[in-house]
Amino acid sequence: MDAQRLKDSFAHVxxxxxxxxxxxxxxxxxxxxxxxxxxxxxxxxxxxxxxxxLGGIVAQVDDLPSLVPxxxxxxxxxxxxxxxxxxxxxxxxxxxxxxxxFCGTAWxxxxxxxxNAAYTLVSKVMLEAANEDALRSPAWWxxxxxxxxxxxxxxAMLRVVPDQPLPYLPGQSVAVETTSRPRHWRYYSMANAPxxxxxxxxxxxxxxxxxxxxxxxxxLHVGDRLRLGAPVGTLTLNEDxxxxxxxxxxxxxxxxxxxxxxxxxxxxxxxxxxxxFGARTHEGLYDLEELSKLAMELRWLTLVPAVSDEPPxxxxxxxxxxxxxAEHGTLPDVVGRRGLWIDHDAYVCGPPVMVARxxxxxxxxxxxxxxxxxxxxxxxxx
Amino acid sequence: MNSPHTPAGHHYSTSSDGGVRxxxxxxxxxxPAEPDRTGGHNLPATMGESRLTPAExxxxxxxxxxxxxxxxxEERVRSFLQYIERELAxxxxxxxxxxxxxxxxxxxxxxxxxxGVPPEEAHFQAVRILSQAQQTADLYVADAERYTRELAxxxxxxREAILSDAKSQAELLLDEAHRRASAVAETxxxxxxxxxxxxxxxxxxxxxxxxxQMEREIAYLRxxxxxxxxxxxxxxxxLLRNVDEWERSERDALPTGATEPPRPR
Ligand SMILES: Cc1cc2nc3c(=O)[nH]c(=O)nc-3n(C[C@H](O)[C@H](O)[C@H](O)COP(=O)(O)OP(=O)(O)OC[C@H]3O[C@@H](n4cnc5c(N)ncnc54)[C@H](O)[C@@H]3O)c2cc1C
Ligand code: HEM
Numbered sequence: 161m162d163a164q165r166l167k168d169s170f171a172h173v174x175x176x177x178x179x180x181x182x183x184x185x186x187x188x189x190x191x192x193x194x195x196x197x198x199x200x201x202x203x204x205x206x207x208x209x210x211x212x213x214l215g216g217i218v219a220q221v222d223d224l225p226s227l228v229p230x231x232x233x234x235x236x237x238x239x240x241x242x243x244x245x246x247x248x249x250x251x252x253x254x255x256x257x258x259x260x261x262f263c264g265t266a267w268x269x270x271x272x273x274x275x276n277a278a279y280t281l282v283s284k285v286m287l288e289a290a291n292e293d294a295l296r297s298p299a300w301w302x303x304x305x306x307x308x309x310x311x312x313x314x315x316a317m318l319r320v321v322p323d324q325p326l327p328y329l330p331g332q333s334v335a336v337e338t339t340s341r342p343r344h345w346r347y348y349s350m351a352n353a354p355x356x357x358x359x360x361x362x363x364x365x366x367x368x369x370x371x372x373x374x375x376x377x378x379x380l381h382v383g384d385r386l387r388l389g390a391p392v393g394t395l396t397l398n399e400d401x402x403x404x405x406x407x408x409x410x411x412x413x414x415x416x417x418x419x420x421x422x423x424x425x426x427x428x429x430x431x432x433x434x435x436x437f438g439a440r441t442h443e444g445l446y447d448l449e450e451l452s453k454l455a456m457e458l459r460w461l462t463l464v465p466a467v468s469d470e471p472p473x474x475x476x477x478x479x480x481x482x483x484x485x486a487e488h489g490t491l492p493d494v495v496g497r498r499g500l501w502i503d504h505d506a507y508v509c510g511p512p513v514m515v516a517r518x519x520x521x522x523x524x525x526x527x528x529x530x531x532x533x534x535x536x537x538x539x540x541x542x
Numbered sequence: 543m544n545s546p547h548t549p550a551g552h553h554y555s556t557s558s559d560g561g562v563r564x565x566x567x568x569x570x571x572x573x574p575a576e577p578d579r580t581g582g583h584n585l586p587a588t589m590g591e592s593r594l595t596p597a598e599x600x601x602x603x604x605x606x607x608x609x610x611x612x613x614x615x616e617e618r619v620r621s622f623l624q625y626i627e628r629e630l631a632x633x634x635x636x637x638x639x640x641x642x643x644x645x646x647x648x649x650x651x652x653x654x655x656x657x658g659v660p661p662e663e664a665h666f667q668a669v670r671i672l673s674q675a676q677q678t679a680d681l682y683v684a685d686a687e688r689y690t691r692e693l694a695x696x697x698x699x700x701r702e703a704i705l706s707d708a709k710s711q712a713e714l715l716l717d718e719a720h721r722r723a724s725a726v727a728e729t730x731x732x733x734x735x736x737x738x739x740x741x742x743x744x745x746x747x748x749x750x751x752x753x754x755q756m757e758r759e760i761a762y763l764r765x766x767x768x769x770x771x772x773x774x775x776x777x778x779x780x781l782l783r784n785v786d787e788w789e790r791s792e793r794d795a796l797p798t799g800a801t802e803p804p805r806p807r
Contacts, residue, residue, distance in 0.1 A: 186672040190645070190665065193638045201630050202683030203676055313701070368698065369691020 161277045162270075163222040169271055170218040173262040174211065180262055181207035188254040195250065198241060200343040221278060228285055233392075235286030239299040240335060240345065240389040243290075248283040255279060293390070300337075301326050301388040306359065308380055311446035314366035315412065316377040317351070320386055321359045328354065328391035330419035331507070335389035336362075338375055345389065346372040349509075349535075351415035353422035360388075363415040363447070395509060395535040397423055403505045403531070405433040408491055408518050410510020413537060414447060417509055421454075421461070430460045434498070438466040438491040438514070445486065466494040492517040502526045508534040619693060623686055630679050637675040644668040730759040 173180055185203060189196045199206060213234070220227040256275055260267045303326075307319035328334070330353045335345040351361040366377040397420050405424065407417040414437055424430045435455075439445050445465050455463035465486040487494050491514055495501075501522060508518050515536045522532055648664040733755055 182673050182676065183669060186669040186676060189638075190641045190668045190672055193641060196634065196638065201627065201634070202680050202687075204680045204684070314698075366694075368694035369687055371687065374690075374694070 161221075161274050161281075165271060166221055166274050166278055167218055169259065169263055169266065169275075170214070172266065173259055174215060176262055178204075178207055178211075180258060181211050183261060184210065184254055184258040187257050188251065191254065192250045195247070198243070198343070217282060218278075231282055231285040232289035235289040236293045236390060237335075238286065239290050239293060240337075240387070242299070245287055248287065252276075252279045252283065297390055298324070300390075303360070303386045303388050305380055305382055305384045305386065308382060310377070312443055314377060315444075315446045316364050316366075316380070317447075318362045318364060318376065318380060319359055320362070320388075321357070322388060325358050326360065326388060326391070329396040330354075330423040331396040331416040332391040332393040333416070334391050336372075336376075337387045337389075338372065338380070339385055340375050340379070341372050344372050347392070349393070349395075349416040349419070350391075351418050353419050353426065361415075363412040363418075365412040393535065395507060395533050396420075397507075398505055398533070401505050401531075402431075403503055404431045406495075406501050406504040406506040406522075407433065407435045408495055408506065408508045408510075409435070409437050410491055410514040411439050411444060413508075413510030413515075413535075415509075416535065417507055418447070418451075420507060425458060430458070432460050432462075434462045434464065434504075436464045436466060436491055436495050436498075438468065438494065438510075440467070440469040442467055442470055442486060464494065464498065466491055490514070490517070492521040496521045496525060500525065504531070506532045508532065510537065512536040619690060623690070626682055626686055630682060633675055633679065637672055640671060641668045644671075726759070733759070 185199075185207065216230070217227065220230070256272065256279070259275055260272070263271065301322040301324065303320040303322040305318060305320050307317075309317045311317060326334070328350055330350070333347045333349040336348050337343070337345050348362045348364060351363050352359075362376075364373055364376045367373045393416075395416050407421060409417045417435065421433065421435060424433055435451065437445060437448065437451060445467070448465055451463050451465075455461050466489055467486040468488070468490045471488065487497075489497070491510070495518060502525070504527065506522055506527060508515050508522075515534050519532055519534055523529060644664055644667065648661045
């Protein structure tokens with residue numbers, strides 16, 4: 161297998177843009193109409209993902225140590241879509257047909273042989289990881305909604321119970337599919353440390369016009385069914401660290417940090433912990449009441465609510481939110497104002513801009529980059 | 543294909559949208575032949591009979607709900623989207639049938655060495671047809687998504703406008719009340735005798751007429767502040783009712799909202 165030849169031919173094909181993935185999927189579905197049902201009706205996002213993934217794979221085809229873990233994860237991820245070994249040859253055949261079509265006269269037997277070998281290797285790694293994963297966990301978990309609390313017209317807290325235990329680390333997320341948006345999987349973070357009754361909480365904010373979040377926030381009812389994929393994510397607690405802890409949550413970025421907070425609370429002697437919870441308005445501090453209660457009980461916890469777009473105390477009583485007086489300002493500013501975090505482990509989650517700026521500010525304040533773990537909610541899906 | 547944890551056999555259950563979720567993960571959508579339960583009225587006249595065209599999609603308008611309930615009629619939007627989904631599903635089954643047809647033709651042709659369309663060309667033709675259908679579908683989906691996003695953004699802006707309007711009105715009321723209260727207090731102070739004539743705070747040591755006047759002022763202030771408080775309270779309460787009602791009507795607009803008892807309006 162000649163890596164350079166693969167890269168050159170893919171670069172040539174990829175220059176032809178969306179047409180390539182369009183041809184690929186059409187070829188796949190003309191040959192195997194039964195596969196169409198596995199994909200959503202709108203395919204533009206899938207086409208981007210496919211091209212992106214292929215590009216990434218080809219770019220690393222001669223760097224197996226980085227490529228293999230990626231492929232293993234991709235293989236495991238495909239289990240929840242219902243993909244099994246039989247599906248791979250069909251995809252391989254259409255991929256080769258697509259490359260041949262777009263390479264035109266540059267296509268020859270050597271190139272065909274290279275691509276065939278590369279696809280065989282890729283699918284082998286993906287399938288082996290999937291099969292190994294199948295020994296330990298189901299392809300997905302069926303879960304039932306047992307609680308829906310709408311905290312604001314665009315924020316809901318959901319409680320679900322999976323059919324069988326779903327082991328995860330606080331701070332991780334799972335892909336979720338609802339029966340009313342089949343084949344649309346979106347990630348949500350578990351908002352609690354694992355419980356004895358295996359119930360899981362999610363905090364969901366409605367993204368305007370978003371197909372899945374709008375259903376979860378507005379029309380989900382107790383008794384509805386969901387499917388959950390396997391837990392993913394690295395925004396998890398550094399268990400070996402003796403340092404104090406700084407948690408910075410923007411809006412529903414609170415979810416994974418609340419799970420981490422619960423994990424800390426189970427330690428015999430929890431570290432001193434600051435939780436900053438910020439939103440644009442008081443109303444956006446959807447979980448302030450419960451957090452305030454927690455902060456009263458837990459001596460080692462300091463809670464700092466922050467609001468950026470409203471003066472600190474307009475019209476008390478109109479927002480039923482909370483007992484604590486919120487600080488005024490954006491999270492990076494409020495966190496920066498509060499002082500020295502050099503000896504802390506920091507965990508940051510929320511919208512991309514907030515996460516990036518908080519990270520920058522902490523680094524300016526002297527916090528070691530290695531001690532900041534963060535996750536943003538917007539980018540991973542697309 | 544399932545993991546050892548998933549129960550064997552081929553069970554399925556009916557999902558909330560009338561589709562069927564199979565054990566192996568396949569999901570069959572709601573029966574397209576089933577009558578529209580959400581009431582597709584108020585949609586373009588062609589709906590249900592002939593094919594939807596992109597031009598019609600562009601000209602769709604949704605009715606606004608009456609003021610005081612909420613900005614937009616979500617149910618109409620929802621049934622519109624469901625309609626589009628059915629429409630697309632039909633396009634796809636038609637395309638698949640076409641593709642099958644092409645495949646059959648191709649098979650027949652493959653026996654014939656001369657004349658007719660070469661099999662490879664027939665396949666590319668099928669791929670082109672399917673690609674076009676897919677692009678049309680993508681356009682529909684993108685339009686529908688953009689449309690719901692715009693609706694949601696407008697509804698949000700509308701809601702925020704009402705709230706901020708209400709807030710500034712309440713602030714105005716407060717300012718006005720403060721202004722009047724201090725004006726009254728000033729009048730009272732001016733009418734009262736100079737401070738040296740009031741050695742202690744004890745009103746019983748005041749001359750009768752001054753005392754009577756102060757009592758009147760105090761009574762006035764009390765009444766005024768009570769009236770003002772009642773006024774403000776009822777204003778805020780109606781505001782909250784407004785917000786609650788908004789939320790409730792949004793909930794009621796959802797299909798399952800029908801299980802809630804009807805409210806007198
Ligand atoms: C690891 C991970 C964990 C997540 N955890 C949570 C969680 O706990 N709670 C939660 O509410 N969401 C969470 N999200 C976001 C969630 O997965 C969905 O993207 C979100 O709910 C919107 O879904 P949708 O289908 O309605 O819209 P999508 O089709 O996903 O998005 C519609 C449009 O909005 C943009 N967008 C998506 N999310 C946001 C956002 N948060 N802010 C601004 N724009 C956005 C998208 O880029 C897209 O353009 C998480 C995402 C990831 C990757
Ligand atoms: C080389 C092999 C493959 C690569 C590189 C690949 C790549 C990808 C990627 C990057 C995604 C997006 C993952 C995500 O959103 O989490 C995806 C999703 C998907 N893939 Fe694959 N895939 C491969 C093989 C297959 C096969 C054999 C099938 C079987 C038909 C398949 C069907 C799907 C489906 C149904 C989805 C979900 C689409 C969605 O997001 O809704 N893939 N694939």
